[in-house]
C-alpha cells in the first residue's frame with residue numbers, strides 16, 4: 238500500500254475517490270532537478286505553493302544513484318556535497334504526499350565517484366585497453382555487473398522502505414551507449430556464454446558478431462527494466478513501478494540500446510525525456526507523442542520532461558527559456574497526446590521568469606484534460622518506422638538514411654495539412670485496418686514477414702507509397718537481389734551492389750522530367766491547339782502544368798519495370814552548374830524511372846522525402862503531398878483552409894471529434910518569443926464526422942469561442958477567427 242492509498246486528495250484540495258492506479262490518473266507533473274548545493278537552499282514551502290499554482294499531480298524528486306539526497310545505509314552511494322545530515326529527498330516526498338501528490342523517486346544510476354570504483358573495480362565498464370570508461374570525474378558502471386544486478390535493486394528497496402514513493406524514474410538507466418564496447422570480465426563471459434564468441438573488436442556492421450552484440454546489448458536493457466520492476470513491486474506493492482527515461486527520437490534510443498517497441502509495449506506509462514526541439518520544428522513533439530502511443534496504447538499516458546530553462550541550441554541550466562518557445566513545445570506535445578511536466582534545474586533561481594512559463598499552460602491543461610487523454614486518432618495515413626531499420630540499415634548514418642526521409646515526408650504532410658500516424662512496422666497488420674495509405678520512407682531493412690504484412694495491407698485495398706531503397710535489404714541490413722516488394726512496385730532493382738548506402742550527401746545538379754511519354758522532352762512553351770496539359774497529365778503532377786521538369790538533387794540507377802506500370806517522372810542526370818555557359822542538359826531524357834505507379838502503389842525511387850528534409854524545396858513537398866492525396870483517393874477526413882503553416886491532429890472520443898491546430902507559421906528554426914508569434918487569419922476547418930458525432934456545436938478550448946458547424950455531406954465546417962499559438966476544437 239502506498240502512502241496515497243485508494244482515496245486521493247487532488248491538487249485542488251477536493252477529496253476524490255479514485256480506483257485508478259496513479260499511473261493512469263496523474264496527468265500533470267513537476268520536477269525540480271536538485272543540485273548538490275540545494276540541500277542548503279531548497280525552500281519546501283515555496284515549492285509546495287508552486288506545485289499548487291501549477292496544478293501538478295505528480296513530482297519527480299531526486300533520490301539516489303550518482304548522488305544520494307537522503308542518508309543512505311550504502312556508504313558508497315555518494316551523498317550530496319551539501320546534504321549535511323539532512324534527508325532532503327524524504328522531506329520533499331513527505332510534503333508531496335501530505336499534499337496528495339504522487340511521488341516519483343528519481344534515480345540516475347550509471348556512474349559513481351572514484352571511491353566506489355576503487356572498492357568494486359570489477360563492476361565498471363572497461364575499454365579495449367582495460368581502462369575504465371569515465372565521464373568527467375565519474376566512473377561508468379557496467380550493465381552486466383553486480384552494480385545493476387544486485388546493488389541498485391537494494392538501493393531501490395531502501396528508498397521504498399524509507400519513503401514509499403509511488404514509483405521510480407531513472408535518468409541514465411541504460412548504461413554505456415552504442416559507440417562504446419565494454420570489455421569488462423562480466424561482459425566477456427556473458428557474451429561468450431550467449432554468442433559463443435569473443436566480444437567484437439570494433440563497430441563493424443558487416444560483422445555477424447557485432448550484430449549479435451547489438452542484439453545482446455538491447456536484450457540486457459530489457460532484463461534490467463524487468464528486474465527493476467520486479468524489485469520495486471516486491472518492496473512497494475504491485476503499483477510501485479520503475480521506469481527508465483526514454484527519448485522520443487528513435488535514433489537516439491538506438492544509440493542507447495533502448496528498444497522502443499519492447500519498452501513502450503511493456504510499460505504502464507512512459508516518462509519521456511525529450512525536453513525541447515532540436516534542429517527541427519515543434520512538430521517533432523506531436524510526432525513523438527503519436528509514435529509512443531502507437532505502441533503504448535492511447536488509454537495510457539506519456540508525460541514528458543519539458544525544459545523551462547534554456548535547452549537545445551546552447552544549454553543554460555539556470556536561465557529562462559523564452560516562454561513562447563517552451564509553451565509551443567508543450568502545445569505540440571498535447572497535440573500528440575503527451576502530458577505536461579515542467580522541469581527546472583536547481584531549486585533556487587536568479588532568473589525568476591521561468592516560474593511564470595508553465596502555470597497558464599498547466600491551468601489550461603487541468604481545465605481541458607478530458608479532451609486531451611483517452612482519444613482515438615482519426616488519421617487515414619500511416620508513416621512506417623522501424624528501429625531495426627534505424628540500426629541495421631541506418632547503422633552509423635541513421636540521421637541521413639533513416640531519419641531524414643521520415644522527417645521529410647512528415648514535413649510534407651504537415652505543409653499539406655494531412656493528419657498522419659507513425660506506424661511501427663510490426664503493427665502494420667493491427668493498425669492497417671484503420672488506414673487508407675501506408676508510407677514507407679526509405680525503410681530499406683524489412684524481413685520477409687514484414688514485407689508480407691505490407692503486401693497484405695495492399696491486398697486488402699490499402700494504397701502504398703514507398704521511397705528510396707525500401708525493402709531492398711533483409712532485417713539484418715543485407716541487400717537482397719531485388720526489392721522485397723518488387724511485385725507491388727512493378728519495378729526491380731538493377732543498381733550496383735552497395736547502392737543503398739552510397740547516397741550522396743551533396744545536392745547534385747540533377748532533375749526529374751514530368752510525364753516523359755506525353756511531352757517527350759519537347760522544349761519550349763505549350764503548343765497551341767493541344768489539349769491543356771492538366772487534362773492529360775497524371776493527378777500526381779497536379780500544380781506543375783507550367784513546367785516539364787523539377788529540380789531533383791539526388792541520383793538514380795536503372796530499374797527494370799514490369800509491363801503495365803506508369804512512369805510519370807524520369808531522371809535527368811547531373812550537368813554542370815558552373816560556369817553558366819556549361820549549364821545545359823547533356824542527356825535531357827532517360828528511361829530511368831523516378832516514380833513508378835502500379836495500381837495504387839507508388840514507388841518513388843527518387844527519394845524526394847530525404848531531399849526535402851535537406852533542401853526544403855517546396856516542389857518536393859508538393860509532389861509528396863500529391864502522391865498521398867492520389868493514394869488516399871479522397872479518404873482524408875480533414876481539411877484546413879487559410880494561409881499559414883499549421884500542424885493538424887485529429888482525434889475522436891464518443892460523440893465528439895477533437896482537432897488540434899498548432900500555428901507554426903512564424904516559428905521557423907530560430908527560438909521564438911511571444912513577439913514572434915503571428916496570429917493567423919481566419920481559417921476554415923472541415924472534419925468528416927465519424928458515426929455518432931452530431932456536431933451541434935464547436936468549442937474552441939483556447940480562445941473560449943464557440944461556433945455552429947455547417948454540416949454538409951457528412952462533413953462539419955467551422956470558421957476559426959484566428960489562431961495565435963494553438964487552438965483545440967471540440968465538435969460535438
Ligand SMILES: [Zn+2]
Pocket residue numbers: 361362363379380381382419420421422423424425
Ligand atoms: Zn561490461
